[in-house]
Structures are given as structure tokens and as C-alpha cells.
Amino acid sequence: MRGRxxxxxxxxxxxxxxxDSDRACMQKRNAVARRRxxxVARRRxxxxxxxxxxxxxxxxALALCFPPVDAPWLLMPVALAVWLDRTCGRPAxxxxxxxxxxxxxxxxxxxxxxxxxxxxxxxxxxxIEAAFLLPLGLLAARVHTRLLLLPLLALGLPxxxxxxxxxxxxxxxxxxxxxASVDAPWARLAPTLGQWAVTGTAAATGAAIAALVRAGxxxxxxxxxxxxxxxxxxxxxxxxxxxxxxxHTIALIQGGTDRIGVGVQDxxxxxxxxxxxxxxxxxxxxxxxxxxxxxxxxxxxxxxxxARTLLTQTSHRIGRPLLVGALVxxxxxxxxxxxxxxxEAIRTTYxxxxxVPFGEYLPLRSVLTRLFERAALIPVDFVPGPGAGxxxxxxxxxxxxxxxxxxxxxxxxxxxPAGTSALLVQTNNATYAGTGQGAQQLRIAQFRALExxxxxYVVSTTGPSAVIAxxxxxxxxxxxxTLGTLLAPLPAHRVPA
Numbered sequence: 001m002r003g004r005x006x007x008x009x010x011x012x013x014x015x016x017x018x019x020d021s022d023r024a025c026m027q028k029r030n031a032v033a034r035r036r037x038x039x040v041a042r043r044r045x046x047x048x049x050x051x052x053x054x055x056x057x058x059x060x061a062l063a064l065c066f067p068p069v070d071a072p073w074l075l076m077p078v079a080l081a082v083w084l085d086r087t088c089g090r091p092a093x094x095x096x097x098x099x100x101x102x103x104x105x106x107x108x109x110x111x112x113x114x115x116x117x118x119x120x121x122x123x124x125x126x127x128i129e130a131a132f133l134l135p136l137g138l139l140a141a142r143v144h145t146r147l148l149l150l151p152l153l154a155l156g157l158p159x160x161x162x163x164x165x166x167x168x169x170x171x172x173x174x175x176x177x178x179x180a181s182v183d184a185p186w187a188r189l190a191p192t193l194g195q196w197a198v199t200g201t202a203a204a205t206g207a208a209i210a211a212l213v214r215a216g217x218x219x220x221x222x223x224x225x226x227x228x229x230x231x232x233x234x235x236x237x238x239x240x241x242x243x244x245x246x247x248h249t250i251a252l253i254q255g256g257t258d259r260i261g262v263g264v265q266d267x268x269x270x271x272x273x274x275x276x277x278x279x280x281x282x283x284x285x286x287x288x289x290x291x292x293x294x295x296x297x298x299x300x301x302x303x304x305x306x307a308r309t310l311l312t313q314t315s316h317r318i319g320r321p322l323l324v325g326a327l328v329x330x331x332x333x334x335x336x337x338x339x340x341x342x343x344e345a346i347r348t349t350y351x352x353x354x355x356v357p358f359g360e361y362l363p364l365r366s367v368l369t370r371l372f373e374r375a376a377l378i379p380v381d382f383v384p385g386p387g388a389g390x391x392x393x394x395x396x397x398x399x400x401x402x403x404x405x406x407x408x409x410x411x412x413x414x415x416x417p418a419g420t421s422a423l424l425v426q427t428n429n430a431t432y433a434g435t436g437q438g439a440q441q442l443r444i445a446q447f448r449a450l451e452x453x454x455x456x457y458v459v460s461t462t463g464p465s466a467v468i469a470x471x472x473x474x475x476x477x478x479x480x481x482t483l484g485t486l487l488a489p490l491p492a493h494r495v496p497a
Contacts, residue, residue: 048094051086055098058082059105065180066110067439073184076177080206084149085214087140099137103130110175113435118374121358129172132164147219149207150226157203158196165408169357173407177202179444182472186230188237190451195409198451205230240471243455245489248394251287251320252459252467252486253278254478255296260433260462267298270461271307274324275314281485282318288394288490290318293461294325294336294402294428301326301339302346311341323349323391325402325426333383336360338400338426340391350389350400354408355382388414394490396421399454403427407444412452421491422455423448429480433462438480446472455491 062079064071083102087095107126114122136156143149157177165173178198181187186201208230211223255274258266274296282290301307301324315322321342328337328348336352355361361381362368369375388411389400399415399422406412406425416423425445429438442464449456450472459465463480467488476486 048097051090051094051098052101055083055086055102056105059102059107060109063106063109063175066175067443068436073181076180076184076202077206077209080153080203081209081213084140084153084207084210087137088146088149088210088214089144090141092138092141095137095141096134099134099140100130102137103133106130107175110440113432113437113440116432116435125172128170129164129175132160132167136160145219146211146214147222147226149210150204150223153203153207154200158200161199162196169363171354173409174440176407179407179440179447182443182446182450185232186234187447187450187472188234188239190447191240191453192237195447195451201230201234240450240453243469243471243475244492246394246396246492248288248396248490249286249487250289250291250393250457250490251278251282251285252457252465252478252488253281253290253292253296254460254463254465254482254484254486255292256483257430257461260430268306270295271297271299271310275310277483277485278314278322279317282320285318285320285487287320287487289391290320290322291424291426291457291459292322292324293459293465294426295327295430296428296461297324297326297339299327300329301341303329308346311346312344315341315343323424323426325428330383334380335385336382336402337385338389338391338402349391350402351385352382352402352405353385353387354405354411355384356404388417390415390420391424393421396490398457399423401425404441406441406448412448416452416454420454422457423452425456425458427458428461429464430462433481438462438464442466442474446474457488459486 058079061071061075065073065076083098086098090098104126107129108122111122111126111129114125139152139156140149143152161173161176165171176195176199178190178195181198181202184202186198186205189197189201205227208223208227212220212227253274255270255277257273258269274292278290297307297311299307301311311322311324321340324339324341326337326339328335328339328351336355337348338350340347340349357363359378362375362378365375365381390397391400397420399420401411401415401423402425412423427441429441432438438460442458445456445458445466446468449468449470453470455470456468458468463478463482465486466474466477467486469475470491476488478484478486
């Protein structure tokens with residue numbers, strides 16, 4: 001007769017229980033792993049200090065892609081990829097901190113020329129511009145599938161830049177990726193798709209690199225394919241044609257100022273500088289038009305008898321018309337304008353539309369004048385002009401912009417309607433001479449030439465001044481801080497559409 005089975009030893013029963021428990025834990029971990037999005041790779045928990053340091057380094061690297069350093073264009077998407085890698089999938093708090101570190105490092109490095117106005121102005125401007133990036137950083141933090149970064153950045157960064165460029169008193173379109181992309185493959189998109197497509201493609205390239213580094217195997221394959229397309233498809237676009245030059249020329253006068261940096265210029269001295277240089281350099285020169293920079297005539301040439309006399313005498317002596325940057329007083333207020341002087345005839349051809357806050361007008365004037373002595377340097381609020389302007393030169397229409405307006409996509413396109421032969425930018429960089437600001441502005445003008453398909457002439461008080469062909473290449477230039485004249489060929493005449 002069989003008896004009851006003997007009880008299992010206690011140690012053996014414990015081992016069996018432990019094995020069952022381990023098997024259950026393993027099954028639970030596998031189930032969690034299966035629910036995890038397949039393109040998210042595991043990594044060690046990030047430390048906020050490391051993230052902030054890497055984001056700040058990436059911001060500095062991105063700024064170095066702009067003048068005056070002009071680092072290779074490939075650094076641009078790599079810098080964006082580092083920022084995205086430190087932001088993607090993070091909680092909102094760390095994502096905001098990382099994005100702010102990236103944006104501040106970028107803007108502080110890019111806008112270091114603003115320290116001429118004051119360190120407080122530099123910090124305030126950089127902080128405001130960096131803050132525009134925060135919504136995009138928060139959206140990137142919500143992304144757990146890295147491939148979704150490509151459409152997010154392709155659409156989100158151009159939208160962010162558009163808002164920055166149209167934000168009223170806070171509007172400042174400096175530092176857009178398109179402006180550092182003149183030599184990049186995606187610059188080929190500029191003539192057909194414009195500034196925002198160039199910025200979006202550059203941003204999507206950075207997102208593709210971020211996905212390539214951290215995604216799963218399948219995601220990396222897709223990211224690699226997307227990266228290849230982003231780098232090669234723009235090259236299928238035809239390269240911008242070089243400019244066909246006419247026999248006619250215009251003269252660009254870089255006459256200098258009596259001082260650089262912040263402060264009130266001796267207006268009469270600046271006017272005489274440009275008049276003397278014009279008379280010495282251009283007597284008998286067959287230029288169709290002689291162009292002086294913004295603020296070369298820092299008074300109203302109609303109301304001011306001395307200025308009017310000097311301008312008309314200079315035009316008579318060289319036998320050529322002048323186009324000078326001047327102030328024009330209207331019943332509604334003062335304007336920053338471009339004035340055509342042909343012998344005794346004086347007329348305004350263009351008045352600046354996009355005024356610079358804290359430079360050409362002072363928001364909250366009653367408050368700021370009590371807080372900052374520098375506010376006294378802006379005694380009058382300028383008024384904007386009514387619309388686009390142009391000057392006829394040897395039968396060709398030349399569109400006009402003044403100073404920072406070259407960074408405004410809407411104004412640049414409006415200045416070059418069908419049939420326009422060239423774009424002229426009169427600017428005054430004396431405040432920022434030697435800081436790199438002029439070089440950054442000149443790079444924007446290069447992009448405009450490439451985007452609009454017309455030569456661009458930049459004439460500055462202190463430099464740099466340049467002649468830029470329709471393919472974005474500089475064909476003549478005068479360096480920052482020099483005095484002189486450029487005899488610039490006009491493009492071949494365009495038949496108006």
C-alpha cells in the first residue's frame with residue numbers, strides 16, 4: 001500500500017518559488033519593453049548639468065556658422081542635433097532650461113556687437129530672441145518617436161522665425177538659418193521656394209542627425225535615408241545664373257564718419273566727407289548714378305540750405321545725379337529716406353518702412369527717458385514710409401531698402417517685383433564698426449541676391465560695402481573701416497513684365 005508522498009525539503013521549495021518569481025518579473029519586463037516605442041533607444045538618465053553644458057556649446061557652435069567666423073555649414077545641423085538630442089522626450093522643466101541655454105548661447109554669441117549700445121541692451125535683446133524658441137523646445141520634448149522631429153523642425157523653426165520677424169516692437173529677424181546657408185546644399189532652394197524653405201530644410205537636416213544618433217535600427221535607416229534626401233535633392237535644382245553685366249555703372253561711396261560707436265555725429269562733417277570724396281574720385285567718371293549711404297546727409301536736404309547747396313554743387317561738378325541717404329521732415333514726422341539729387345532737382349525716391357525700435361523710435365518714451373540716459377540719443381520718433389520704392393538708372397529699375405530692412409523677407413520681395421534689375425541697400429554701420437555686425441548684414445544681402453535672382457549693391461558709411469552678383473557671390477567689396485569708391489557695373493537691362 002502506497003503512502004503519501006514525502007514533503008519536499010524546505011530549501012528546494014524556496015528555490016522553486018524564487019524561480020517562478022523571477023520568471024514572472026522577466027515576463028513583466030518583456031511586456032513593458034514591447035509597449036515602449038520601437039524607435040526610442042535606451043540611454044542613461046541624463047543629468048541636467050551635462051544637458052545645459054552641451055546645449056550651450058551647441059548654441060555657440062551655431063552662432064559660429066555666421067559671420068565674422070563663417071564656420072563650415074555642416075556645423076549648423078550638427079549643433080541643432082545636439083540641442084534636439086538633449087530636449088527630445090524630456091520633462092517640460094528640463095526641456096525649457098535646455099532650450100533656453102541653447103538659445104541664449106546662440107543669441108549672445110551672434111549679437112555680441114550689441115554690447116556697443118550697452119551690456120544691458122545686449123542681454124535684453126538676446127534673452128527676448130532666445131525666448132521665441134521655447135514653444136518649439138516644449139514641442140520637441142513631447143516627441144518620443146525621433147523621426148517626428150523632422151516635420152516638427154521643418155515647419156516649426158521657419159514658423160518661429162516668422163513670428164520673430166513680425167512681432168511688432170520685439171521684431172528682429174537676425175540669425176535665421178537661411179542667412180548662414182549661402183554655401184550649403186539647400187541654398188539651391190532659395191530662388192524657387194524662398195527663405196523659409198531654406199531654413200526648414202536646414203532644420204530638418206539637424207533633426208535627421210538627431211534621429212540617426214538615438215533611434216532604433218529601423219528608425220536609423222529611415223533617418224539616414226531622409227538625411228541623404230535633404231542633402232542631395234536640393235542639388236537637383238539648377239544653380240543660380242551669374243549676372244550678365246551692362247556697360248553702364250553706378251558708383252558706391254563709402255565716405256566714413258567723424259566717429260564710430262554710440263554718440264551724436266557731426267552731421268556737417270559727414271556730409272562734407274562724402275561730398276569731397278565724390279568730387280575727387282568721380283570727376284569725369286561715366287557713372288550713371290552716384291550712391292551715398294544711409295545718414296550720409298543727416299539733415300533734410302530740402303529744408304537745410306547749406307546741405308542743399310552742397311548737394312547740388314556736387315551733382316553739377318561731377319555731372320551726374322546723386323542718390324543719398326537723408327532725413328526728410330514731413331508734416332506727419334521725420335523719415336529715414338533716400339533722396340535723388342540731379343542738379344537743382346531734389347526728390348525722395350524711398351522712405352524706410354520697417355523702423356528699428358530703440359534706434360529710430362522709442363517705445364514707452366516717458367518711462368525709458370527717466371530710467372536711461374541713453375534714451376536722450378533718440379530725441380525724435382521717426383515715422384515709417386508708405387511703401388516700396390525704386391530708382392531708375394540707365395533705363396533699369398533698381399529696388400531700394402535701407403539698413404536692417406534687408407533682413408525682412410516681405411520687404412525684400414516687395415522691393416523686387418517683376419522687371420526689377422537690381423536691389424540697392426543703403427546702410428549706416430558706424431555705430432557697430434569693427435564688431436562684425438556689418439559682415440552679418442552683408443551675408444544677409446548675399447542671401448537676398450541668391451533668393452531674388454538680382455544683383456545687390458550694399459553701400460555703407462564705414463563698411464563693408466559690396467557688389468553682389470545674382471548667384472550670391474561678392475564680386476567687389478570695400479572692407480570695414482576703409483574709405484573709397486566702388487564703380488559697380490549695372491546688370492543687363494530687364495524688360496518689365
